[in-house]
Amino acid sequence: MESIFDCHHQRPEELGALEIPGNLLRRELPLPNPSELEVLRHYTRLSQRNFSIDTHFYPLGSCTMKYNPRIAHQLATLPGFARIHPACPAAAQQGLLHILAELQEDLAELTGMTGVSLSPAAGAQGELAGVAMIRAYHRQRGETQRQRILIPQAAHGTNPASARMAGFVVTELPNGPDGDLDLDALDRALGNDVAGIMLTNPSTLGVFERQIQEIARRVHESGALLYYDGANLNAILGRVKPGLMGFDVMHLNLHKTLATPHGGGGPGAGAVAVGPSLLPFLPVPRVIHDGQQYRWETHRDRPHSIGSLSAYGGNIGVLLRAHVYLRRLGAEGLRQVSAYAALNANYLMAGLQAQGYRVAFPQRRASHEFIVSVADLQQAKGVRALDIAKRLLDFGIHAPTIYFPQLIPECLLIEPTESESKATLDRFLTVMAQLRREALEDPEILRSAPHNLPVGRVDETLAARRLQVAQ
């Protein structure tokens, strides 16, 4: 069986009487009727055609592919949580709401912020909520002319896309040669039409923005606000709080920093945290304690809220997993996360440099990730970052993120995370050394990789031309 649609069993239905007008009734439903074993076998075998953290080293930069503790999955899916209908009254979900309230507090403490709303479904929705709050803030102050958001060129694509969805115009800022922001460019860009700036620190260039306090001062002086993209929080977890760096609003990617699984694409959770100035605008609903019990707040509780982002309170199941992780680690465990995330990244960076790989910022300390550019190999041998990525797969190592940030040519963004062992890192270095040798001696091996996977290199061009997107 190649596809589930290859199952052709016919099974007579026992529908009984339907009180549905004939003109609304469906004539046929062209779906298969596989047996339970056929389904189980098909999807179990499909699953085996995946790389995953549970099976492979997965140093995908910007994605923080750390171990997703299984205990979090088990506790979050206890029937007492999994079976609650969202419209269940607060009185019948105090256990859950208590946990969520704790999570709100923990995240506020972790980020150095004042208030937290858990409802955004992912980082990008958190960004949207965040810039929407910035918008609401300026509107409330009558500064409706603040229509621009500044974003470094190296920023993640969701940043400008979210700003645009919130009705802003985006201005991109350059970074200096050491990876830090170009302050002059910032000054030129700032003005009374600027609503805010979106940064992440450490930046997507894999280095810590050392001028952050200065940046915050200048941005605030100009009347604009600072947004913190929390996707890189793992680098400074438990050590540096965005609130203290001067940020006014941020999101966290719980599915990165707090180890909830990425599930082949999602779900995530992009809780937003704000300083005092943005508190009134937080998206509803948050969990509050009304003196008697925990409950979800409504629009009435927070009349200036930017509103609601989803039908109910967000990706609760993900939030529960994140909280299990937080409580498992505790304060000290969280600090160790950033220490070892940084140790692993710097160890790999030094190791690759020793092999002759060019890193983007050799003079800088790596944060939890770092950038290698193989522009040299491309020029000398026609070997691209893509080829390195595909060849790594042959060794059971997932490729790093490639071609992001877009401004570094032929780049690989490498993030090992703290949960990988020295032995795994050493093996990665050994493999990378072999790849470099291959690139210099026999580049075709790389260009035609992968060789040991269920499929060879996939023809993405044909895919886009044919556009066979359903069967």
Next chain:
Amino acid sequence: MESIFDCHHQRPEELGALEIPGNLLRRELPLPNPSELEVLRHYTRLSQRNFSIDTHFYPLGSCTMKYNPRIAHQLATLPGFARIHPACPAAAQQGLLHILAELQEDLAELTGMTGVSLSPAAGAQGELAGVAMIRAYHRQRGETQRQRILIPQAAHGTNPASARMAGFVVTELPNGPDGDLDLDALDRALGNDVAGIMLTNPSTLGVFERQIQEIARRVHESGALLYYDGANLNAILGRVKPGLMGFDVMHLNLHKTLATPHGGGGPGAGAVAVGPSLLPFLPVPRVIHDGQQYRWETHRDRPHSIGSLSAYGGNIGVLLRAHVYLRRLGAEGLRQVSAYAALNANYLMAGLQAQGYRVAFPQRRASHEFIVSVADLQQAKGVRALDIAKRLLDFGIHAPTIYFPQLIPECLLIEPTESESKATLDRFLTVMAQLRREALEDPEILRSAPHNLPVGRVDETLAARRLQVAQ
């Protein structure tokens, strides 16, 4: 990481004070300290190096490798069941005991027997309990001279082994050319030193013993009893009851017939069922209802019992799974099991015959399984049953049972089970046709198989010579 023992992390222990005399204290514990992810990744990847029902067609004769419904696993491991300590008083486990009592009754109905004890941990322990009851029966009647058990040559190895463990001497009986028992040989063997006969019907030759009523008559007349090995019950499930065939005692392999998983070797459950004459001897403990509540019986309740086979009540978790399966299928579903098990087996048998394979009993209807002999290929091309088995693996099909029953040369015992689809069977036939072509045209392909697995043919001789059995 090749082996879990390749993990060399050292971790300081926090033991605290131990009130254990120094001369009893251990100095060192040479075990590894892997991280949770290292463990997860290692064993997840190992799991992928297995064939299993969930991933492959597994027509392993005599093993009834049918689909193991996942719902059974989930319900059997509900905390309310999984966390009961065996010494928990009956009052606090009425839900469980009720289910087990129902299972006892259901099995009695299914087998046409009077009483059931669930405690044997597997088929072989069920056999041991069964023949021990036969022994106790004769002893109670003063017939201590009945020291012999008759067993067909084709029987499963556990039958003679169990008889011997129960203190009996085994006499093997031949089968006739049509697969049925040689009645003359039976008559010659019967006598007042014979305690009983162990049979399975359909037999391990894959055919139904048509003379069973006659056999029962003669055995009973000689004062001996009939034991039914329930490993083949899937063939007649819901249709023919061993009790009505004349058997006095039997076991069921719940891990075959009732779809509990085989777990890479176990656990099983080998409940025993008896007719009225053996009721007093059933192993303890059974679940009984004492008028007020369900409880485990003790030796006092059944003073003539052969005793207990394990510390507590047996493999409860397996029993629960079996009962889920029984109740899911219901009477009609169970009858369909045997119908489709037989249909699938006969379909494959006919298909292979059409390709030129020799089946052991071409003139007979197959039961739920049947025997192919490749003695012809061995003579012509030096291709053995083992080679066919290994080559099948290359196509993602688990090998049938080979070299059992031992008396059929170069045999493959093929049992598709009812849960495999026609499409799967047709693919098996296509592959088998190819194998036959290969055997005739290019036998080396078979002799050196498998070619597409994580390892090539494994050197079992070296294994036995080196005897490296721990690291």
Next chain:
Amino acid sequence: MPYIPHDAEETAAMLSALGLGDLEELFSEIPAELQASTLDLPTGLNEAQLRRQWEASARQQPDLLCFAGGGAYAHHIPAIVWEIAARGEFYSAYTPYQAEASQGTLQLLYEFQSFLTRLTAMEVSNASLYDGASSLVEACLMALRLRPGTSEILVSEGLWPHWQKVLTSLLSLQGITLRMLPLDPETGYTRLPSGDFSAAAALIIPQVNRYGLLEDVDQQSRWAEAQGLLQIAVVQPLALTLLRPPGEWGNGGVDIAIGEGQALGVPLSAGGPYLGFLTTRKTHIRQLPGRLVAKTVDSQGQTAYCLTLQAREQHIRRATATSNICTNQGLLVTAACIYMAVLGAKGLREAAARSHQRAVALRRRIQELPGVRVPFAGAIFQEFRVELPVSAVAFRDYALGRGILAGIPEQELDPNADPRSLLVACTELLEETDLAQYLQTLREFLQES
């Protein structure tokens, strides 16, 4: 240190390879004053302690017979759905950017897309959005892109009130206006207005509507077509197994059909994670938000799958992407795909029919109770509106004490709704005895109040 493999010796070796004395030095570039902060969080618990605490918290939620709907339904989820979806290879994989290392997820997404296009009779489905409500937002933005120059969306009041709020929150950011079409207070059906709709991009057609009613979707579809509007269907996937699909509404089907996929094997989980889906015509494919998987071949010509038309997405197109979405609801898609497969056409239609029949029966019997009104007589799928003689919240709370979640007081979704209005939903999980218990509880409540 949970989940960190390094021992002291390994840590030391790595630090020394870096020429560092201790771990703190790794942060030497960070201004010291930023690092001074303390972290006031509890110390870590071990797994056993956590399990005990959390199980205690979980037990605080009573196990209720669920008659609540409002877009989230308590359907049965077969055991294998999450047994497979939670396998590490699905659970802990990232978005399938490296196709060769992600054929499992990619083929599954492709099959999901195929299930959805077949279910909706549309040509293209994406690989999920956050949830139903945000899918509707994306659909509106997509329609506005397809109709440059417009800035308005027509919405039936029959859309779930809580979805209306999301629409308002997010569309208003871009200055988009929602123009509401009222419901007929007698029938509960959408009234099609006359007027000038040239500023509008699309009409939103919710089937079923907020009162559980089945609207005359053909009429609405044709009306929209006549006004030159795009059509956005809001559908319930399980209902579609019995109902004529949006791809066949009106003359040529709708332009975009979206919905909430929770009913397809996703646990209720207090509101999420669920999954939104969005299907459309092939001609609109370049305006599609979210990921899309295509079938193609590999270098040897074997079938293979990969993400396609990534140039629509934020990681390439940045500010001008079709959406900001990046992480979506992959694992729920996995569950939904397996759910649809294991139920199959037969199982899906039977689950839908059973849900429908339970609701029809309950509505009929509730109607017979004195003092209770069932305001709308139209055909329903699995949900309906009841008007009690007293506050719906009061009954809901009363029933809670009997182990029943009796429905959603409409006012909790919409502060302007009648406080006596209760939305009641049924699924195939409810047995005849459960309906009887519901009726008995309601009867007793009515007597006591």
Next chain:
Amino acid sequence: MPYIPHDAEETAAMLSALGLGDLEELFSEIPAELQASTLDLPTGLNEAQLRRQWEASARQQPDLLCFAGGGAYAHHIPAIVWEIAARGEFYSAYTPYQAEASQGTLQLLYEFQSFLTRLTAMEVSNASLYDGASSLVEACLMALRLRPGTSEILVSEGLWPHWQKVLTSLLSLQGITLRMLPLDPETGYTRLPSGDFSAAAALIIPQVNRYGLLEDVDQQSRWAEAQGLLQIAVVQPLALTLLRPPGEWGNGGVDIAIGEGQALGVPLSAGGPYLGFLTTRKTHIRQLPGRLVAKTVDSQGQTAYCLTLQAREQHIRRATATSNICTNQGLLVTAACIYMAVLGAKGLREAAARSHQRAVALRRRIQELPGVRVPFAGAIFQEFRVELPVSAVAFRDYALGRGILAGIPEQELDPNADPRSLLVACTELLEETDLAQYLQTLREFLQES
């Protein structure tokens, strides 16, 4: 038809390929009178109905704080243990007869054997037997084979009474005699007799004994050696992480060490499935019962694993096999192996130490209660004996009402035991507050009775 894939057309096609008219004809060789029987079983339930019924049954078992032991202990099982063990590839595989298709299971069994040999300091471990008690039976039979002509086994009364019963049931079938060595009523330790032991094959040395006491195993081992007896150690695997292993007892270690592996990640599950293990010297390997995995190479010289010395087993040797065992406890071995790996040396020893410390503390504090006697002063591992002023069953039942399983009234294991005797066990799952709750309950019981 649950779990049967065929539709009517496929069934018809297959029947017609066989020249049959209907399914019943497949059974034409079976005498009609045998087929006449009816089957009085309920009709099948769907998965949702089953789940509901079974969850209700499961809820009838109260969640208890567990202070019961007797060979089965409520230790914490980390989440990943069963997440991995229940993966289909382990769960639904058969015994690894085809090595090439079973390298996963085989390597895991090899690692299990390695864990066990390291834990016991023995040279060889099999790949499991049914449970501890049946392992002891097998050990006795093995010893008798190693000492041809003998027919007796010496057993300390310190062996669990319920294991003694199994020994009696199964060894008596072959006419083997158990000769009991009594315990000293003052100390609770085994008394070593003098006499003629030439008919005996082995001495069974239980460490810990039925009162939870740690015996002087070196003395017993040397005594057995002096009598020319083989030595069979009965050990608790978790205790071995702190205690000197049987491979080092006496002068040269014991000959066979067996035990119950339940404490290693296996749920209590009302008594099973658990797993027995059996370890021995390499010189005795050909008398080993049960399966054995060896490391070898494949045709290319790569490392590979396979079953070995199968000629010992019933499927080859039939009546003269070393045991009748075929199906063993593979899945529990899988869990135990993962359990030992994930706890690691450190985690195992800490769990053992915590269990020990809780038990020591509880014993000490119970001893202070008026009227309660702790008869034996010797060192314990995690379990101990208490003598109450009244019936132990009465206290057990009283505590049950407070959510505590207070221990095992010894009489339930051994009808001849003192009715006031209670066996109390602790694990690392019990917190300080749980001990306090136990003591408070006992105190109140004593006051009330």
